[in-house]
Structure formats: structure tokens, C-alpha cells
Amino acid sequence: MNRNFSPSRQIFCLAALMAVVMGLVFVATSVGLSGFGLKTVISALWNWLTQAANESDLTRMIVFELRLPRVLLALVAGAGLALAGTGVQGVLMNPLVSPSVLGVSAGAAFGAALALVLGVDLLGAGRYLVVANAFVAASGAMLLAYALARLRRSSRETIILAGIAVGYIFSGLVSLLQYIARDEDLRSVVFWLMGSLWDARMETVILLTPIVLAGLAILLFLAWDLNALGAGEEMAHSLGVRTGRTRLLALLTATFLTASVVAFTGSINFVGLMAPHMARSLVGSDHRFVVPASALVGAGLLLAADTVARSLVWPVEMPVGVMTSLLGGPFFIYLLLWRKKDWLS
Amino acid sequence: MNLTAKDLDFAYNSRPVLERISLMLNPGRLTVLIGPNGSGKSTLLRCLDGVLKPRQGCLFLEDQELSRLTARELARRIGYVPQNASPLTSTTVSEIVLLGRRPHLRFRISDQDRDKVAESLDALGLTGYSGRFFDELSGGEKQKVILARALAQETKILLLDEPTSNLDLRHQLEVLDLLTSLKKTRRLSLAVSLHDLNLAARYADDLVLLHQGRIAVAGPPEQVLTPDSLARVYGVRALVKPSDKGRLHIDVQATLQPEPEVEG
Amino acid sequence: MGSMNIIRRALLGAAAVLIFLAGAPAWGGSTTEPRVMPDPSGNFKMIDYFGRERLIKRPIRRAIVLGGAAMETVWALGAGDLVVARSQWTNWPPAMAQRPCIGSSSRPNLELIWKLQPDIILADGYFFGPLQLIESLGVPVVSVNGYFQAKVKGMVRALGQLFERTDRAEELLDAIDRLSDLLADRVGGLNDLDRPKVFMGYGQQFYITSNAKRGRRLISLGGGINIADALPFPWQRVSAEWLVAQAPDYLVIQADAGRIGYRVPDRDFMVAHQREVMSRPGLRSLSCTAKGRVLLIDNRITYGLRNLIGALHLAKAFHPDLMADIDPLETHRKLMDRFFGMEMDGCYFFP
Numbered sequence: 012m013n014r015n016f017s018p019s020r021q022i023f024c025l026a027a028l029m030a031v032v033m034g035l036v037f038v039a040t041s042v043g044l045s046g047f048g049l050k051t052v053i054s055a056l057w058n059w060l061t062q063a064a065n066e067s068d069l070t071r072m073i074v075f076e077l078r079l080p081r082v083l084l085a086l087v088a089g090a091g092l093a094l095a096g097t098g099v100q101g102v103l104m105n106p107l108v109s110p111s112v113l114g115v116s117a118g119a120a121f122g123a124a125l126a127l128v129l130g131v132d133l134l135g136a137g138r139y140l141v142v143a144n145a146f147v148a149a150s151g152a153m154l155l156a157y158a159l160a161r162l163r164r165s166s167r168e169t170i171i172l173a174g175i176a177v178g179y180i181f182s183g184l185v186s187l188l189q190y191i192a193r194d195e196d197l198r199s200v201v202f203w204l205m206g207s208l209w210d211a212r213m214e215t216v217i218l219l220t221p222i223v224l225a226g227l228a229i230l231l232f233l234a235w236d237l238n239a240l241g242a243g244e245e246m247a248h249s250l251g252v253r254t255g256r257t258r259l260l261a262l263l264t265a266t267f268l269t270a271s272v273v274a275f276t277g278s279i280n281f282v283g284l285m286a287p288h289m290a291r292s293l294v295g296s297d298h299r300f301v302v303p304a305s306a307l308v309g310a311g312l313l314l315a316a317d318t319v320a321r322s323l324v325w326p327v328e329m330p331v332g333v334m335t336s337l338l339g340g341p342f343f344i345y346l347l348l349w350r351k352k353d354w355l356s
Numbered sequence: 357m358n359l360t361a362k363d364l365d366f367a368y369n370s371r372p373v374l375e376r377i378s379l380m381l382n383p384g385r386l387t388v389l390i391g392p393n394g395s396g397k398s399t400l401l402r403c404l405d406g407v408l409k410p411r412q413g414c415l416f417l418e419d420q421e422l423s424r425l426t427a428r429e430l431a432r433r434i435g436y437v438p439q440n441a442s443p444l445t446s447t448t449v450s451e452i453v454l455l456g457r458r459p460h461l462r463f464r465i466s467d468q469d470r471d472k473v474a475e476s477l478d479a480l481g482l483t484g485y486s487g488r489f490f491d492e493l494s495g496g497e498k499q500k501v502i503l504a505r506a507l508a509q510e511t512k513i514l515l516l517d518e519p520t521s522n523l524d525l526r527h528q529l530e531v532l533d534l535l536t537s538l539k540k541t542r543r544l545s546l547a548v549s550l551h552d553l554n555l556a557a558r559y560a561d562d563l564v565l566l567h568q569g570r571i572a573v574a575g576p577p578e579q580v581l582t583p584d585s586l587a588r589v590y591g592v593r594a595l596v597k598p599s600d601k602g603r604l605h606i607d608v609q610a611t612l613q614p615e616p617e618v619e620g
Numbered sequence: 621m622g623s624m625n626i627i628r629r630a631l632l633g634a635a636a637v638l639i640f641l642a643g644a645p646a647w648g649g650s651t652t653e654p655r656v657m658p659d660p661s662g663n664f665k666m667i668d669y670f671g672r673e674r675l676i677k678r679p680i681r682r683a684i685v686l687g688g689a690a691m692e693t694v695w696a697l698g699a700g701d702l703v704v705a706r707s708q709w710t711n712w713p714p715a716m717a718q719r720p721c722i723g724s725s726s727r728p729n730l731e732l733i734w735k736l737q738p739d740i741i742l743a744d745g746y747f748f749g750p751l752q753l754i755e756s757l758g759v760p761v762v763s764v765n766g767y768f769q770a771k772v773k774g775m776v777r778a779l780g781q782l783f784e785r786t787d788r789a790e791e792l793l794d795a796i797d798r799l800s801d802l803l804a805d806r807v808g809g810l811n812d813l814d815r816p817k818v819f820m821g822y823g824q825q826f827y828i829t830s831n832a833k834r835g836r837r838l839i840s841l842g843g844g845i846n847i848a849d850a851l852p853f854p855w856q857r858v859s860a861e862w863l864v865a866q867a868p869d870y871l872v873i874q875a876d877a878g879r880i881g882y883r884v885p886d887r888d889f890m891v892a893h894q895r896e897v898m899s900r901p902g903l904r905s906l907s908c909t910a911k912g913r914v915l916l917i918d919n920r921i922t923y924g925l926r927n928l929i930g931a932l933h934l935a936k937a938f939h940p941d942l943m944a945d946i947d948p949l950e951t952h953r954k955l956m957d958r959f960f961g962m963e964m965d966g967c968y969f970f971p
Contacts, residue, residue, distance in 0.1 A: 043859070043861045044859075044861040044862060044864075044865050047861070068905060069864065069865070071905075072864055072902055072905045073861055073864060073865075073902075076901040076902045076904075076905065077860050077861050077864065077901060077902045078861065080901060190724075191708075191724075193709055198822075198855065202857065207857065209857055209859075209860070211901070212900075212901050213901070231463070234463070235458050235461070235463070238451075238455060238458070239455055239458050241447065242447075242452065242455055242505075243438065245402075245407060245436075245438040246436075246438060246455075248405075248407045248427075249405050249407060249431060249434070249435065249436035249438070250431050250455060250456070250458045250459060250509070251426075251427040251428040251429075251430060251431025251432070251458065251459040252427065252458070253427050295447075295448070295451070296447045296451060297451060299463065321859055324852060325859065325862070326851070326858050326859040326861070326862030326863075327851060327852060327853060327856040327857070327858060327859070328856070328857040328858060328859055330857075
């Protein structure tokens with residue numbers, strides 16, 4: 012297998028990915044309540060663009076209030092999770108990590124469970140109680156792991172181990188909350204832990220989009236630093252990379268991306284882990300291409316998983332987090348058994 | 357461009373590793389650092405590169421203080437090849453060499469960057485290798501790729517930490533010959549740490565013998581490599597005889613008792 | 621290390637979905653109406669909800685109650701002073717919250733039970749697992765179920781006999797009968813065309829619904845049609861698109877205002893919750909939202925002795941003309957006064 016560093020191949024890959032994601036968008040928008048397929052959606056969109064308001068209320072409601080927000084949220088959330096994964100894998104030079112391994116998911120779960128079981132409001136957020144709690148606790152978990160690692164020396168192994176330790180502590184706390192929870196609250200926590208895009212709202216999409224775009228911009232800004240880190244920390248340093256600053260920036264970016272997304276969706280694992288791998292196998296190891304490719308793969312992956320999740324047992328919503336786990340587990344085993352050569356860690 | 361170190365002190369936490377090191381790297385000259393394990397060779401190279409911050413003393417690039425330069429400016433002036441510089445990711449030869457351009461570019465790769473990469477590959481006879489995966493190469497080829505990356509960085513000062521370890525005899529000579537020719541053609545200031553005293557004697561313009569974090573002797577090979585200094589630093593009885601072409605040959609005969617204290 | 625963790629999580633996820641598909645409550649075997657009979661020895665023989673036969677010492681002086689429906693019945697029978705301990709969430713009526721807590725009803729503290737030396741333990745119909753373990757202490761455990769409306773009368777009758785307060789039990793049964801007769805008379809005969817389509821959601825994450833007996837029967841008693849009847853699992857989250865297409869006439873939300881324990885339900889909470897539900901995408905454009913037909917009902921009037929109060933509220937909301945002379949709030953107040961000896965406070969139904 013030969014790869015050339017002329018960017019035409021990578022640009023072609025990005026374009027192809029974009030096309031695949033667009034195709035998935037078309038499929039996803041046409042799946043759902045029967046009678047509201049692609050044609051209805053497109054004509055509704057067209058009428059909206061041309062201000063021709065001759066839509067029935069039901070069509071308008073289903074297209075603009077339910078389906079489009081859902082599809083868009085899947086794209087944005089998937090891209091955000093994938094970017095976060097790319098960031099931590101790149102900066103910790105370890106293909107087996109993702110924000111969830113570093114305690115972010117457990118932290119988010121703890122925050123959410125605190126709200127769902129005890130009604131504890133960490134930010135005074137009222138209606139966005141669960142969201143705000145999850146965000147605060149998720150960020151807190153990863154920052155705690157980072158601070159712990161800094162206490163000794165912030166080698167990449169220490170950060171990972173500290174993240175795992177913090178993750179276990181928060182998982183323990185979540186279990187404790189589940190244990191003392193009443194039936195109905197327990198059910199809420201369990202549903203939250205399984206992750207879902209059922210609460211897709213345009214407001215959420217509008218809130219998350221700039222966060223994800225900022226994350227994309229920061230990681231692109233760090234692309235060469237991440238490339239250099241791929242050659243080893245010392246090497247990166249002598250290439251003028253301020254490794255400490257790069258690491259902190261990438262970890263913070265990943266934290267806020269993941270925390271923002273899972274705060275709204277609940278735990279969705281594996282997208283952050285899988286997407287960077289798929290992206291690398293498509294465009295190579297240059298992060299200038301891996302970063303956008305990973306975002307596209309993540310967006311497509313989550314959209315596909317969510318579309319399956321919401322149409323598998325119509326009208327019951329299966330949790331998309333379960334879908335990604337069911338896809339992710341086997342993928343990970345494949346990675347462990349057959350693709351080990353790619354990464355020497 | 358020359359690099360001067362004045363009275364460097366370095367310590368890991370409270371354990372001193374380097375004490376009062378002063379030396380100067382000059383254009384067109386190859387300085388070889390020798391000394392037993394733990395004598396501070398790698399640490400000194402990392403201090404010279406700015407990876408490690410000395411506790412005391414200062415470093416000058418020409419007459420500019422090193423600590424005043426940004427990381428990027430530094431990387432355009434001083435190149436460094438660590439020991440075992442194996443990349444963690446699966447990458448191609450050209451991608452690795454391209455990393456050397458990182459201090460020179462912002463985001464896009466310019467034609468000039470491409471040319472420099474091709475030039476560096478060419479200088480090391482690696483032109484046909486550009487699309488190959490790094491981890492499929494032999495040890496000697498890998499070392500050359502790492503060197504090509506350092507060349508693409510276009511620094512006037514190049515520091516190499518044991519570039520010949522893990523190489524067979526032929527590749528050791530090849531790499532050192534290459535460095536010798538580079539120092540002449542590009543007027544590089546080179547510092548290399550080596551274990552093999554005969555190789556050191558053969559290639560060094562200047563030798564620095566380190567012992568327990570201090571410079572035991574420094575100067576031209578014939579001044580540094582004496583039976584007396586080898587006995588003191590390495591704890592071995594050795595004969596040093598000039599061979600033909602004026603090179604030194606070191607013939608180690610036995611270890612001396614007791615073995616000198618070796619630092620971690 | 622991290623990878624093992626991830627694989628573990630994947631397997632847990634898979635296990636979770638299997639459990640989820642299998643349905644939550646996992647009691648084994650069949651269930652029956654509890655019966656209490658005199659025993660030749662002068663004590664009682666009881667066949668409980670799970671069909672288990674137990675000998676119970678007479679008279680009962682010390683009882684532990686694990687479950688809200690059983691507890692309020694024991695209280696309403698006037699036997700509250702015989703209760704020596706309770707399970708974690710069984711803390712209503714408030715006087716009962718003062719009793720020692722023996723932990724969660726699924727895993728009670730056996731040492732504490734042993735120390736309290738009860739004559740009987742009344743368990744909740746939901747928890748089958750720990751019964752045998754508790755009985756190893758030599759205390760008979762009988763299960764009653766007051767969570768399904770159809771089982772309430774059986775529970776009242778059995779507990780009345782056990783605690784030897786059959787007169788009081790008859791009064792309770794009579795009150796229940798009168799309420800259910802009223803409902804049957806006013807809305808029971810309605811045909812499907814006259815019944816509104818109702819969707820009942822649960823808790824904070826409103827789309828979670830159940831096709832289980834409780835919600836279905838409550839809606840049916842109130843003179844509505846449960847549109848979740850056809851759903852495949854005991855508990856699930858439904859597609860918003862489906863809900864919108866079903867265009868239910870009423871949304872009923874089982875709100876749970878007292879997050880910890882069995883507090884008085886709070887009106888402000890219900891108002892906020894209703895506003896939240898009515899602003900959700902899809903739901904905010906439903907006709908039932910526009911007409912203000914989003915009803916909040918507190919859990920506690922959907923099971924146990926007061927389940928018909930919940931049905932009464934629903935019937936009044938669904939069929940105001942048929943129920944014009946009925947004031948569910950007043951009925952509730954009278955019931956509280958007569959059987960619980962308590963003043964009504966809090967908001968159980970909104971609006």
C-alpha cells in the first residue's frame with residue numbers, strides 16, 4: 012500500500028465522505044411516519060424557502076419540529092463526539108482512548124443522575140437542569156483527571172490512568188444514586204445512560220453548532236502539532252510544538268465538546284472512538300485531513316445509528332447509545348485483533 | 357551559527373544531572389559527546405535543544421539568548437534527533453520528512469516545502485521510498501528517514517542522540533559519513549552522542565568526555581582519549597595507539613576495580 | 621485496560637437492551653387474589669398474592685410494611701400503630717415516616733428486621749426475590765398488591781381480616797364500590813366513538829410510556845382510550861412523530877413532584893412541568909395543547925386506595941358534561957378526612 016502526500020487523494024476522500032453523509036441525510040429525512048417521506052420533506056423545505064405556505068399543519072410539524080431537528084442534531088452531535096475523540100487520541104498518542112475513557116461520560120452521567128434522582132441543581136438551571144448538571148460534572152471529571160495527572164507529571168499515560176480512575180469514582184457514584192433512586196427516577200437514569208436523540212430541538216442544534224464549529228477550528232489550528240506529536244513527544248518539542256499547551260488545549264476542546272453533546276443526548280459511546288480510526292484509514296495520518304474527515308464520519312455514523320434506532324421497532328425509540336455500543340463493541344474487537352499494527356502503543 | 361553553553365546546571369527534581377557544563381558548537385564542526393551510561397549525554401543534548409530548561413547557566417545562539425526565542429524560532433534554528441525516534445502512528449516516509457517543515461509553515465504546504473522534502477530525501481538516497489510506510493523499513497533506513505526529517509527542518513545546528521544505536525556496522529559508518537559530508541556542504545554545527553569510542557575518535561572534530569554530569573575533558577580526540585582519562589571515567593585499562601592515517605585506536609584490555617560509581 | 625472497560629460497557633449496553641426488551645418486573649409464577657382463613661390452631665392461614673400459603677400468629681401486634689399501597693391501607697384500617705418499621709419509600713401518611721426504615725424493599729436490612737421481631741411482614745406485590753430470604757428469619761412474609769386497580773379490593777379485604785378490622789374494611793370497600801359504580805354509571809357505558817384518545821406519559825422524560833395495566837385501566841375507568849395499548853414493551857420511549865400523528869385528545873402526565881420521598885405534591889411543580897411539556901417540539905403544535913388538554917396527575921392517586929380519585933379526575937376532565945355535578949377534589953377531601961383522618965393538602969391534579 013502506498014500513500015502519497017499530495018493532497019488530492021485526501022481531498023477526494025473528504026468530498027466522497029461529504030457525499031455519503033449527504034446521502035445519509037436524505038435517507039434519514041425520509042424515514043419515519045409513513046406518508047412523510049423524502050418527497051414531502053423536500054417539498055416542505057422548498058415551500059419554506061419560497062415562502063409558499065401551503066403546507067398542512069401536520070406536515071410542517073413533523074418536518075420542521077421533529078424530523079429536521081433530529082437529523083441535524085445527529086449530525087452535529089456525531090461530529091462533536093468524533094472531533095473530541097480525534098483530539099484526545101491525537102494528543103495522548105493513544106488510539107484506544109476517547110473522552111469516555113477519560114471519565115467524561117461517567118462525569119456527565121453523575122451530573123444527570125444527580126438531577127434526576129435527587130433534583131440537585133448544580134447551576135440553578137431550572138428547565139435545563141439535567142443538561143447543565145451533566146455539562147458541569149462532565150467537564151469537572153476530565154479537568155479533575157487532568158489536574159491529578161499534573162500533580163505528578165502530566166505524561167500521557169498518567170492522564171489516561173487518572174481519567175480511568177476518575178471515571179470509576181463517578182460510575183460508582185452513579186450506581187449509588189441508582190440504588191437509592193425510586194422506580195420512576197431509576198428508569199429516567201437508565202434511559203439517560205443509554206443515550207438518545209429523542210429530545211432533539213432546534214434550540215439544541217443552534218446551541219451546539221457553534222461549539223462544534225469552534226472545536227473543529229481549534230483542532231485544525233492544532234493539526235500540525237498533532238501530526239508532530241504523532242512522531243513522539245520529544246520530537247514534537249524539537250519541532251517547535253509547545254506540547255504542554257497543545258495537550259491542554261486539545262483536552263479542553265475535547266472535554267467541552269463531549270460535555271456539551273452528551274449533556275443533551277445522554278451517554279453515547281464509541282462514536283468518539285470509532286470515527287477517528289475510520290477517518291485515519293481513509294485519509295492517512297495528517298490531522299489537517301483526519302480532523303474534518305473524522306467529523307464527517309462521526310456525523311454519518313451517529314445519523315445512521317439514530318435512524319436505525321428510531322425505525323427498528325416503530326413507533327418505539329430504541330436508545331441510540333445502545334446502537335452505537337452494539338456497533339462499537341465488535342468494531343473494537345476487530346481493531347484489537349487485526350489492526351494492532353497501525354498503532355504502536 | 358554557533359551554540360554556546362555557559363555553566364549549565366540541570367537537575368531532575370533535586371537530583372543534579374549536569375553541573376557547570378560549558379561548551380561551544382561551531383559551524384562545520386562535529387562535536388561528539390562521550391561518556392558512560394548516565395553521565396548526562398542525552399540530558400545535555402536536550403538542554404542544548406531547549407527541551408529541558410537548565411536550572412542555572414545560559415545558552416546563546418550566536419549572541420542571542422536561547423530562552424528569548426519562541427518555540428517556533430528555536431525549531432527553525434536547532435534540530436534534534438532523539439534516540440529511538442520512532443513515530444507512534446502509521447505514517448509514510450514523506451509524511452515523516454514533511455514534519456520537519458512544521459516550524460516553517462502555518463497550515464498549507466507550499467511548493468517550497470515540497471521541494472525541501474524532495475531535496476532531503478534525495479540527499480539521503482531515499483527518493484524511491486517516499487510512499488513507503490515507516491514501520492516497514494529496516495533500522496538503517498528508518499534512521500536515514502529521521503535524518504532526512506531533520507534536514508528538511510533546515511536548521512544550522514543539529515543535535516543527534518546516539519544516531520548509530522541499533523544499527524549494524526555498515527549503517528553506522530554510513531550515517532556518520534553522511535553527517536560528515538553534511539557538516540561540510542551545509543556548514544552545520546553538529547553535536548552527536550556516541551558510545552563507540554573508536555567511532556568517536558574517527559569522526560569527531562571535538563570530543564567532550566562527560567563524567568557524572570561534568571565535563572571530564574574536552575578538546576581534540578588525542579587530548580581527550582588518553583589511557584588516564586579512560587581509566588578515570590570508564591574504569592577500564594585501555595591502550596590508545598595512533599593507527600595509520602593519524603586516527604586513534606582504543607584497545608580496551610580489562611576493567612579496573614572497583615567499578616566507578618554510576619549514576620542512575 | 622481502557623479497552624477492556626469499553627468492551628465491558630458494550631456488553632453491559634447489550635445486556636441492558638435485552639433486559640429492557642424482556643420487560644422490567646420479573647416475578648415468577650402466577651398471581652392470585654389474597655385470601656385469609658381461620659386456622660384450627662386459632663391463628664390465620666393466608667394465601668398471598670403469589671399464591672404462597674403462610675400461617676400467621678393472631679393477633680398481629682407488630683408489622684413491618686414494605687410498600688406504599690399496603691401502608692396506606694393499613695393506616696386507613698386504623699392499624700397504623702401496629703406498624704413498627706417501613707421500607708425506604710413507604711413514608712406516607714406522614715406519621716408513618718417516623719417509623720424506623722429497614723432500607724429498600726428489594727434488599728431490606730435483615731438484621732434490623734430480626735431485631736424488631738415483627739409478627740408479619742407485608743411486602744409489595746412487585747418484589748418477589750427477597751421474600752424467601754426474609755422468611756429464613758422465621759417471620760412470615762406475605763405479599764399483597766395494591767398497585768393495580770383491580771387488585772385493590774382484594775388487598776383491602778385481606779388486610780381487614782388480618783388486622784381484625786373487618787368493619788372498617790367493609791366501609792372502605794363500600795366507598796370504593798360507590799366510586800366505581802359512579803364511574804361505571806357515568807362513563808362506563810360510553811362507546812369508543814365517545815371516548816377521547818389519551819396518551820399517558822411518565823415523569824420528567826415525558827415520552828416514556830407504558831402499555832402496562834395501571835395506566836391503561838386508569839384511562840379506561842376515566843372514560844378514555846389508551847393509545848399506548850398497542851405498544852410492544854412494558855416500558856418504552858415512543859417516537860414523537862408517532863405521537864403527533866396519533867393526535868391524542870388528551871395528554872396525561874404522571875408527574876412526580878416529591879423527588880425524595882413521599883412529600884405533598886406541589887402545584888408550582890405541576891404548572892412548570894405542564895408548561896415544559898406544552899413547549900416541546902411537536903407537542904406545542906398539537907390541538908390538545910392548544911386547548912389546554914395537558915393534564916398532570918400525581919402518582920399517588922393512580923394506585924392504592926385512592927386510584928379511583930385519579931380516575932374520577934380524568935373522567936371529569938374527559939367528560940365535563942357527564943360529570944357536571946361531581947367534584948373530584950371534594951370527594952378526595954372527604955376520603956382523606958374519613959379514612960385517613962388527615963386534612964387535604966397539596967395538588968394532586970392539574971389543571
